[in-house]
Amino acid sequence: MIHNRRRNENLLPAAKIVLFSFLILVLGAGGLYYVNAKNEVHRFGEQKKQLEREILATVNRDEMILARIAMLSSYESLRKRQQQEKEAFAKLVPVSDSALVRIPVGAIGGNASMAGGVRASDVQAVSNPQSGRQ
């Protein structure tokens, strides 16, 4: 009788302990997971921001280079360069309209007296001599 009572008094509620431990573990793991997930969200947010910054910088650099190319290849800058190079090593001599002639297709290759096989009468000026500046 006594033996039975002692056995009843020392009995551990194992099921409850396991249940509570499990609950604590689940809650703890959930909490940790939540904290980790939060950190991940912030980390990805930072990565996203970094990527956005890089994309913006690339787009800006691209646009800036395009603007510079447009500036350097514009008519105005080419004209300036032509002016500069007139005085530099590559001297550009503008061909005036009076130095240009038009030769009809049929006139080329004949037995002409002129060099290149073109008769003088076939050669036509491209500009009007009366228009002054040649």
Added chain:
Amino acid sequence: MGVSSRKRAFWIGAVAAVIFTGVSLRLVDLQVARHEYYSTLALEKHSARQVIPARRGSITDATGEMLATNEPVKTVIVDASITKRPDELAEVLARHLQMPQDVVRQKIAREVWSAPRESMSPSPYIVIQREVSEFTAEALMKELGQRRIRGVSLEQDFIRVYPNGSMLCHVVGFMNRAGAGVEGVEREMQQWLSGHDGFRYTERDRTGREMVAFRKLERPARDGSNVRLTIDLALQDIVETEMDAVVAQFRPKMATCILMRPSTGEILAMVNRPHYNLNQRDGVPDEARKNRAIMDMIEPGSTFKLVTTAAALDCKLVKPDTGIYCEHGKFTYAGTTLHDSHHGYGELTVHDVLVKSSNIGVAKMGIMLGSHQLYDYIKRFGFGERTEIALPGEIRGIIHPTHLWSKISITHVPMGHEVGATPLQVISAMSTVANRGAMMQPQIISSIVDATGKIEADYPPVEVRRVIPTEVAEMVVSALKEVVSKKGTAAAAHVPGFEVAGKTGTAQKTSPNGGYEHGKYVVSFAGFLPADKPELCGLVLIDDAHTGNIPNYGGTVAAPVFSRIATRAMRYLNKTPSPEFLKVPNPLAKAEERKSR
């Protein structure tokens, strides 16, 4: 004992109740009564509205050549409230931004009144330099990062650049510092070009850094659309160089040239002198900024005679071969004597009146028409009305209503006097004749395209009205062809390989004080080619040219310029010349002849 313990319990309970009541009241005060205030404060501290700047659209010519574009730049900002090492920061900033170190130090040391602290404190927003290039800003931030210097941020900005500088300056226009177009296409197409800034609501941590995970409402920026003009920059370049030559040779007060495609009304080139550089606008006088092609008024002079002739032919008052007695150069009407400028003529046909540009001949046609009919035709040719070209500041010109005409107006208006017209109106009238009577609306905008190249808006050619029937236009064209011959007043406008039709104009300058300025003329030539199927219509107008020995007439000053421009333009447009019109002396043939002798 029992009483005292009950008393104690009462007092303890009472004190606890008072404490809890106090705490509760404070909570109610914070959470309910002052909820709005504190939530706004928290929102201000942690929330922010970021603006996502929209890019302004570009302006290109018809071939896609860039006329106006954006260059991304940065504005360097310092938050002095979080800067720990101001001297070191000043040294780095000064070196990268090429500024004197003292100036940077002074800027950083600036203090502002802080309301919460009720004292002066370092400014959290100091602009150190604007328009810093991307590369410079990148290098600056890299060094600051390496040296762990805090407190510098960059703000995105854009500057407008005009790659072609002064070319087409009056058409392209420019913007003010606030980003709004002030002149030209920049102003007229502001709504399309500007786009809409986007925004994003974000939260910040206590150090002020954005918490990307807590981004809220976001609307992306809508970039501005790109505007494509009808201008062809290669033709524009031809005209610009020729006009520079005109300025160098004749030193005129002003000069204007417009090229137009008669069949569509597209403006292919528009040049004014004086002009200015769009990238260096400081100190530019107003006169240089004026787009004279649409803002200036001139007396068109003899170019206007085509209106009178077309009207008389259309009203069937005359035929091309009808003879008009030109009084041998002296015709008195209403007490005023009218002269023909070069020679006195006897009887001329209507055709020859235009070819010889007889003032008396057209004056008589004006008298035949009567003021009301003449006025009606002037209006139909577009004078006294805006052409509605998409450029700001266009004026109407002046055509007085007939009840304001004097007795001699009927002899003066037919030859382009007492009439105020813009150069665009003059070329539009000539273009109408070139287009065989159908008036097209002058157009400068070709289309609006988005960033991907998709067309958002198109501007097809618009026929304003039929001014004269085709057969009447043909009669006028026939005379205009002969104007550009040895018989006419504009032989110098001939373009080898192409038949040119056109009309010269020489008008004495009107004085601002009334009357005319002695010895000062506005000379012009308006013409088109090839005459039978016009590809190009052009107007050259030169105001107060210093011509020296050359007589200051449209045929001697403006016509040669037209010839040079049209010659180069037809070559550029790859138009096949017709052997029939290659009637200029062959320079090589002469050399060959000399050699053979």
